[in-house]
Amino acid sequence: MEPEVITVGLDGSPASLAAARWAADEADRRQSALRLLHAWILLAAQAPETPPDRDRNAGAREVVRRAREEIRERHPRLRIIEDLVGAEAEGALLGAAGESQMIVLGSRALGPWESYVLGDVSLNVVGRAKGPVVLVREEGPAKAPRHEPPGGRPPAPEARVVVGLSLNGPCDRTLDFAFAAAALRGLPLQAVHGRPLPVHAYTPWGLDPDAVTELTKEADVELRDALGPWCERLPEVPVRRTVLPESPSRVLVQAVFGAELLVVGRRLHRPPLAPRLGPVAHAALHHVTCPIAVVAHE
Numbered sequence: 001m002e003p004e005v006i007t008v009g010l011d012g013s014p015a016s017l018a019a020a021r022w023a024a025d026e027a028d029r030r031q032s033a034l035r036l037l038h039a040w041i042l043l044a045a046q047a048p049e050t051p052p053d054r055d056r057n058a059g060a061r062e063v064v065r066r067a068r069e070e071i072r073e074r075h076p077r078l079r080i081i082e083d084l085v086g087a088e089a090e091g092a093l094l095g096a097a098g099e100s101q102m103i104v105l106g107s108r109a110l111g112p113w114e115s116y117v118l119g120d121v122s123l124n125v126v127g128r129a130k131g132p133v134v135l136v137r138e139e140g141p142a143k144a145p146r147h148e149p150p151g152g153r154p155p156a157p158e159a160r161v162v163v164g165l166s167l168n169g170p171c172d173r174t175l176d177f178a179f180a181a182a183a184l185r186g187l188p189l190q191a192v193h194g195r196p197l198p199v200h201a202y203t204p205w206g207l208d209p210d211a212v213t214e215l216t217k218e219a220d221v222e223l224r225d226a227l228g229p230w231c232e233r234l235p236e237v238p239v240r241r242t243v244l245p246e247s248p249s250r251v252l253v254q255a256v257f258g259a260e261l262l263v264v265g266r267r268l269h270r271p272p273l274a275p276r277l278g279p280v281a282h283a284a285l286h287h288v289t290c291p292i293a294v295v296a297h298e
Contacts, residue, residue, distance in 0.1 A: 005081065007035040007100040009093050009125075012063040015106025019136040020067040022291055023104035024075050026134075029184045032101060033079040034071065038063045039092035040084070060084050089121050097129040102293070107135035107285070123285065126294050127277050130268065132177055134293045135285060160240075162190045162259040164252040164280055167222050173297040174265040179230045179237055181261055181293070188238035190259070191227055194251030195219045195243070212245050219243045249283035256288050263293045 008023035010016045020036065027034040040060045064082050071080065085092040097103050105122045126133045163178035165171055182189040201211035220243045231239055244251045256262050264281045277285070277294075284292055 004030070004032045005035050005100050006030070006032050006102055006104060007037050007093075007096045008067075008104040009089065009096075009106075009121075010036055010038045010063050010067050011089070011106070012066070013106055013138075015136065015138040017067060017070065017106070018138050019104045019106040019134075020071060021074065022134070022136045024071040024078060026102075026104070028075050028078055030101065033081055035081040035083055035096065035100065036064050036067050036071075037083045037085060037092060037096055039087050039089040090124050093121070093125045094128055097125070097131045097133070100131065102132040102134055103129060104134045104136060107137050107292075123277070126266070126281075126285070130296050132293050132295045134291055136291045137289055158188070158258065160188045160190050160259055161185065161261045161263065162192060162252075162256045163263040164192050164248070164265075164284070165223065165226060166248060166265070166278075166280065167193060167219070167226060169267075170298060171226060171265055174263060174295045175227070175230050177293060177295045178263040179234050181263065182237045183234055185260065187260060188240060190240045190242060190255065191223060192242045192252050192255045193219055193223050193244075194246050194248035196247055197245050201245075215245050216243055219245075248280050252280060253283055253287045256284075256290065259290050261291050261293060262288055263295060266294050266296050268296050268298055 006027045008020045161182040201208050
């Protein structure tokens with residue numbers, strides 16, 4: 001298969017149709033082909049001329065047909081590849097990940113405990129795929145942050161792409177994806193970094209302002225240096241840095257309201273028995289409502 005393909009996994013749910021719409025828009029931006037993949041372990045081998053009343057794969061074909069027709073209305077010239085796979089969804093999607101620019105999946109709005117108990121396919125693919133995976137929620141009204149300012153609701157946010165960075169190691173793949181996404185959309189990029197305060201910043205009378213200022217300035221310099229090569233390479237992308245002395249997960253969830261896309265990284269190699277997703281990516285998947293791109297990196 002050509003590498004310029006974006007694959008979307010379909011299961012017939014409203015969330016997967018929302019993912020198909022997002023994937024089609026992205027494929028159109030990147031001038032890529034769109035692969036509609038539906039995996040069903042009971043897919044039957046049968047002749048192409050099988051009459052409709054005897055087609056045991058009619059339900060599977062209908063899932064793909066509905067997505068294709070809706071996408072055709074939005075993007076009549078987009079190249080679409082239909083793919084029915086007789087396999088478990090997780091294995092089929094992981095196999096497709098190696099042949100695609102990215103995998104796009106619908107994501108159910110489940111809490112952390114429910115997702116682990118139900119063995120959510122999207123979470124398993126995100127945690128194992130070596131390429132970018134984008135999770136798209138069923139379309140609905142955006143939710144404001146839980147903590148609103150004293151004056152009431154926050155002002156309408158600026159459309160942008162947000163990237164969360166830990167600065168604990170290489171983040172080239174994450175930044176490549178984030179800058180490309182912002183450039184393709186003609187949007188600014190907001191780089192967000194949260195850094196917990198050290199113990200010595202806490203005093204009996206509250207936070208030591210000098211320690212807070214020192215930590216914030218130090219983190220901002222590190223973030224600026226990490227972004228530097230990409231800012232030089234893509235000067236047309238306006239970049240705003242956000243550094244706060246707080247939990248990285250909390251900072252990211254609160255900063256992303258109103259964004260068109262959130263990009264976070266995931267380490268490919270984690271310690272034995274450790275979850276495949278780190279705490280920041282895990283928090284984003286369960287609390288952020290905009291599309292989330294999880295980019296695996298070393």
